[in-house]
Amino acid sequence: MDDTKSRLLDAAGAIFAEKGYEAASVREICQRANANIAAVNYHFGEKRQLYVAAVREAQCAQTMQLKLPRWSGELTPEQRLHQYIRLMFETMLASNRPSWHLELMLRELARPTEACEAVVEDYIRPMAEQLKAILNDLTPGLTEDDRWPIGFSIVGQVLFYYVHQPIIRLLIGQAAYETLNVEALAAHVTRFSLAAMGRPAGESSP
Amino acid sequence: MDDTKSRLLDAAGAIFAEKGYEAASVREICQRANANIAAVNYHFGEKRQLYVAAVREAQCAQTMQLKLPRWSGELTPEQRLHQYIRLMFETMLASNRPSWHLELMLRELARPTEACEAVVEDYIRPMAEQLKAILNDLTPGLTEDDRWPIGFSIVGQVLFYYVHQPIIRLLIGQAAYETLNVEALAAHVTRFSLAAMGRPAGESSP
Amino acid sequence: MDDTKSRLLDAAGAIFAEKGYEAASVREICQRANANIAAVNYHFGEKRQLYVAAVREAQCAQTMQLKLPRWSGELTPEQRLHQYIRLMFETMLASNRPSWHLELMLRELARPTEACEAVVEDYIRPMAEQLKAILNDLTPGLTEDDRWPIGFSIVGQVLFYYVHQPIIRLLIGQAAYETLNVEALAAHVTRFSLAAMGRPAGESSP
Amino acid sequence: MDDTKSRLLDAAGAIFAEKGYEAASVREICQRANANIAAVNYHFGEKRQLYVAAVREAQCAQTMQLKLPRWSGELTPEQRLHQYIRLMFETMLASNRPSWHLELMLRELARPTEACEAVVEDYIRPMAEQLKAILNDLTPGLTEDDRWPIGFSIVGQVLFYYVHQPIIRLLIGQAAYETLNVEALAAHVTRFSLAAMGRPAGESSP
DNA sequence: AATGAATGAGCCTTCATTCAT
DNA sequence: GATGAATGAAGGCTCATTCAT
Numbered sequence: 001m002d003d004t005k006s007r008l009l010d011a012a013g014a015i016f017a018e019k020g021y022e023a024a025s026v027r028e029i030c031q032r033a034n035a036n037i038a039a040v041n042y043h044f045g046e047k048r049q050l051y052v053a054a055v056r057e058a059q060c061a062q063t064m065q066l067k068l069p070r071w072s073g074e075l076t077p078e079q080r081l082h083q084y085i086r087l088m089f090e091t092m093l094a095s096n097r098p099s100w101h102l103e104l105m106l107r108e109l110a111r112p113t114e115a116c117e118a119v120v121e122d123y124i125r126p127m128a129e130q131l132k133a134i135l136n137d138l139t140p141g142l143t144e145d146d147r148w149p150i151g152f153s154i155v156g157q158v159l160f161y162y163v164h165q166p167i168i169r170l171l172i173g174q175a176a177y178e179t180l181n182v183e184a185l186a187a188h189v190t191r192f193s194l195a196a197m198g199r200p201a202g203e204s205s206p
Numbered sequence: 207m208d209d210t211k212s213r214l215l216d217a218a219g220a221i222f223a224e225k226g227y228e229a230a231s232v233r234e235i236c237q238r239a240n241a242n243i244a245a246v247n248y249h250f251g252e253k254r255q256l257y258v259a260a261v262r263e264a265q266c267a268q269t270m271q272l273k274l275p276r277w278s279g280e281l282t283p284e285q286r287l288h289q290y291i292r293l294m295f296e297t298m299l300a301s302n303r304p305s306w307h308l309e310l311m312l313r314e315l316a317r318p319t320e321a322c323e324a325v326v327e328d329y330i331r332p333m334a335e336q337l338k339a340i341l342n343d344l345t346p347g348l349t350e351d352d353r354w355p356i357g358f359s360i361v362g363q364v365l366f367y368y369v370h371q372p373i374i375r376l377l378i379g380q381a382a383y384e385t386l387n388v389e390a391l392a393a394h395v396t397r398f399s400l401a402a403m404g405r406p407a408g409e410s411s412p
Numbered sequence: 413m414d415d416t417k418s419r420l421l422d423a424a425g426a427i428f429a430e431k432g433y434e435a436a437s438v439r440e441i442c443q444r445a446n447a448n449i450a451a452v453n454y455h456f457g458e459k460r461q462l463y464v465a466a467v468r469e470a471q472c473a474q475t476m477q478l479k480l481p482r483w484s485g486e487l488t489p490e491q492r493l494h495q496y497i498r499l500m501f502e503t504m505l506a507s508n509r510p511s512w513h514l515e516l517m518l519r520e521l522a523r524p525t526e527a528c529e530a531v532v533e534d535y536i537r538p539m540a541e542q543l544k545a546i547l548n549d550l551t552p553g554l555t556e557d558d559r560w561p562i563g564f565s566i567v568g569q570v571l572f573y574y575v576h577q578p579i580i581r582l583l584i585g586q587a588a589y590e591t592l593n594v595e596a597l598a599a600h601v602t603r604f605s606l607a608a609m610g611r612p613a614g615e616s617s618p
Numbered sequence: 619m620d621d622t623k624s625r626l627l628d629a630a631g632a633i634f635a636e637k638g639y640e641a642a643s644v645r646e647i648c649q650r651a652n653a654n655i656a657a658v659n660y661h662f663g664e665k666r667q668l669y670v671a672a673v674r675e676a677q678c679a680q681t682m683q684l685k686l687p688r689w690s691g692e693l694t695p696e697q698r699l700h701q702y703i704r705l706m707f708e709t710m711l712a713s714n715r716p717s718w719h720l721e722l723m724l725r726e727l728a729r730p731t732e733a734c735e736a737v738v739e740d741y742i743r744p745m746a747e748q749l750k751a752i753l754n755d756l757t758p759g760l761t762e763d764d765r766w767p768i769g770f771s772i773v774g775q776v777l778f779y780y781v782h783q784p785i786i787r788l789l790i791g792q793a794a795y796e797t798l799n800v801e802a803l804a805a806h807v808t809r810f811s812l813a814a815m816g817r818p819a820g821e822s823s824p
Numbered sequence: 825a826a827t828g829a830a831t832g833a834g835c836c837t838t839c840a841t842t843c844a845t
Numbered sequence: 846g847a848t849g850a851a852t853g854a855a856g857g858c859t860c861a862t863t864c865a866t
Contacts, residue, residue: 004826020317022228026861036827041862110316111226112372120376128377148378149394153363156370160362163369166318170326171334172354188355196402210851232836242852247837249850416847432729434640438840448848453841522728523638524784532788540789560790561806565775568782572774575781578730582738583746584766600767608814622830644857654831659858661829 005043007033012040013054017100017107021051055108055115058101059123077137078194084131085158085193086186092162093182106163131155138197150197157189211249213239218246219260223306223313227257261314261321264307265329283343284400290337291364291399292392298368299388312369337361344403356403363395417455419445424452425466429512429519433463467520467527470513471535489549490606496546497570497605498598504574505594518575543567550609562609569601623661625651630658631672635718635725639669666732673726673733676719677741695755696812702752703776703811704804710780711800724781749773756815768815775807 011033015024026040026047033039044050075083092102105123108116128151135147142150161168161180169177217239221230232253236243250256281289298308311329314322334357341353348356367374367386375383423445427436438452438459445451456462487495504514517535520528540563547559554562573580573592581589629651633642644665648655662668693701710720723741726734746769753765760768779786779798787795 020226020228022226038827042826047861109373110369116372117376120373124373125377145382149391150398152366152374153395153398156363156366157359158362159370160358160365163316164362164365166322167315167326167330168358170323171331176351185355189359192356192359192402195404196398198401244852253836432638432640434638450848454847459840521785522781528784529788532785536785537789557794561803562810564778564786565807565810568776568778569771569774571782572770572777575728576774576777578734579727579738579742580770582735583743588763597767601771604768604771604814607816608810610813656831656859665857
């Protein structure tokens with residue numbers, strides 16, 4: 001890929017993720033990308049399409065990174081759920097994330113624009129399928145339609161810690177917030193969800 | 207309250223909720239409020255403070271509206287949890303809502319600005335206290351600190367349906383999405399959560 | 413005089429003198445005068461007329477203050493010139509001046525508006541007459557018309573120290589500037605001017 | 619230099635000189651320069667910097683124009699002083715001046731802003747040095763510090779005719795004012811100043 | 825292929841002023 | 846007599862975009 005174009009995409013992603021579409025300015029993006037002010041329109045036509053491209057880029061990067069480890073086959077469904085949940089937390093909370101990818105996608109999913117559908121189809125749905133596969137093994141008696149709410153209940157718990165970080169921080173205090181860690185959160189959500197599905201807990205650690 | 211000022215607040219709330227702070231323009235707000243362009247500056251000093259005032263207004267309105275029904279005393283904890291959850295869904299999904307109140311607050315909570323803290327303290331924390339009181343009766347053996355994650359798991363499930371509406375709609379299809387209703391969703395989340403806490407379900411309907 | 417009106421006049425004079433007509437805002441003036449924003453238009457009709465009134469006020473105050481001491485009769489013309497010059501310096505440089513009066517008038521005289529003519533007639537011309545009377549005695553052989561340039565040469569020297577303060581400060585340095593004092597400056601200008609008129613110096617001290 | 623930028627500078631200088639910084643509007647400047655309203659921001663960043671640039675421009679133009687004729691060597695100090703004074707008057711009063719250059723600089727020097735220091739150092743000080751050199755020859759017995767006041771007395775006389783034009787016009791009447799000319803004024807100030815320094819006059823004409 | 829110059833619409837804010845009370 | 850509310854014009858500035866090179 002063209003060097004300038006790629007730098008532009010990277011700068012745009014970071015700034016869109018940080019400030020949102022409206023508050024981000026083409027000038028600022030070009031500046032951070034060390035590109036000419038006219039570069040955005042040259043390479044992407046207009047600001048809107050730069051945004052779409054940035055979301056798409058984020059999506060690709062995320063998708064690749066989020067490949068769940070090939071189940072070693074001998075893992076129990078409980079262990080696989082635990083892994084799945086921990087991976088979500090890791091992705092969301094890991095501070096070493098290059099970083100704007102997830103932020104940008106979640107912005108998009110909460111306030112959908114034209115880029116939303118692609119994200120769902122290319123990124124969200126595959127992940128949902130994986131989760132459904134796990135739930136398949138955990139709740140064999142349920143129909144397809146009955147499994148959606150369970151998946152939403154699980155994913156909702158996890159995303160809450162990401163989307164509503166500021167609430168949590170204010171409610172439990174900064175000190176307590178800092179003690180939160182991926183392992184503990186994943187253990188809690190896994191235990192909570194397995195119990196909700198009538199599964200004995202305690203043996204989910206892989 | 208002054209008429210123009212109040213009209214301004216209402217228009218601002220609606221537009222801020224719809225488009226976000228940056229994308230909303232003072233001109234547009236004044237136009238919708240049938241007020242002069244200088245009225246914002248006169249009554250609120252600047253755009254930012256109009257936003258803060260609008261959030262505060264939303265909060266007041268919400269708080270009043272959200273008074274949980276006085277528990278009739280003889281309700282079981284399970285029934286009270288069910289009521290609590292249903293009330294959240296009603297508040298969020300009721301289409302007859304005049305409006306922008308909740309939308310604006312959730313925007314604020316996901317992307318906190320200076321108005322966030324007030325919302326948490328005045329609106330969120332009281333609600334959290336009510337939930338904790340219910341959990342107190344449901345999980346007598348737990349410490350205060352251990353109850354936070356449970357509360358978050360419950361609230362996270364509910365908010366998911368609001369914040370990530372577009373994902374759900376795309377994942378399960380528009381048709382299926384329209385069949386969702388407050389009653390069913392509340393029942394699911396309640397059952398899921400009670401089971402997670404090791405409580406026999408089925409008797410929570412008030 | 414009305415209290416509010418008088419406070420308004422005082423505040424206006426100070427701010428006009430400090431910032432000039434354009435840069436001064438009616439709001440700021442009313443604020444400093446503890447008056448309502450509508451007070452200016454109520455008392456003076458419009459900003460311009462408030463300015464004119466302030467200049468007039470300055471002029472009155474100056475005129476009263478600037479009354480030269482009645483010559484004791486037995487003073488020589490040289491001594492009277494010395495007194496005249498020293499009085500100008502005192503008026504201009506005295507730091508205890510209530511202070512915006514002169515500033516405002518000089519602004520007006522350098523950039524004349526409609527208020528200029530009145531200032532000249534009521535304030536400047538009487539002073540010029542006094543100076544001419546002195547010069548009359550010092551240069552008996554000259555015609556009226558020939559005495560104007562001499563007066564201008566004297567007054568020009570004095571005003572230079574006021575109008576072009578910043579140049580002087582930068583040219584000779586802040587330290588040297590601070591050693592300047594009314595007495596020394598008056599002595600210099602007097603000596604210089606008397607010599608220019610062919611008068612022996614050294615006996616002008618009153 | 620760029621065409622638009624230079625037209626902008628010229629228009630700005632003229633308008634700033636005429637009305638002062640505050641009263642001049644960017645819109646008006648752009649209009650006169652046949653430039654877009656955004657051009658100021660593009661080329662100069664903000665109004666303030668356009669002003670500074672205009673002052674600097676004026677200064678350059680003045681400096682070049684004000685090169686004193688190389689003394690032919692055989693001129694007496696008296697003749698050189700006469701030339702110096704006449705040149706000042708010519709610069710100030712010549713009606714064929716393209717213009718706003720001097721006006722703008724004098725505005726700046728009377729109400730110094732951030733641009734003042736540069737004007738003094740680059741324009742005023744060199745001129746002051748030239749004058750000091752002349753005074754050096756005229757008053758050999760004096761110290762450096764004693765020569766400043768003499769220089770100020772000379773320059774003050776000249777500037778008076780520029781800065782306080784309106785006073786003069788009103789005092790001596792429009793008719794008399796129009797008879798004033800560079801030659802006569804320069805002759806007067808020269809004679810006055812030479813006499814003040816104890817120099818026989820009458821032979822200063824070059 | 826890429827850019828510096830330039831555009832015009834629109835931004836938020838502040839202005840002096842007026843009006844109803 | 847005096848004021849708080851409200852007005853509309855204009856302020857400086859920034860925006861995404863276009864154009865000629």
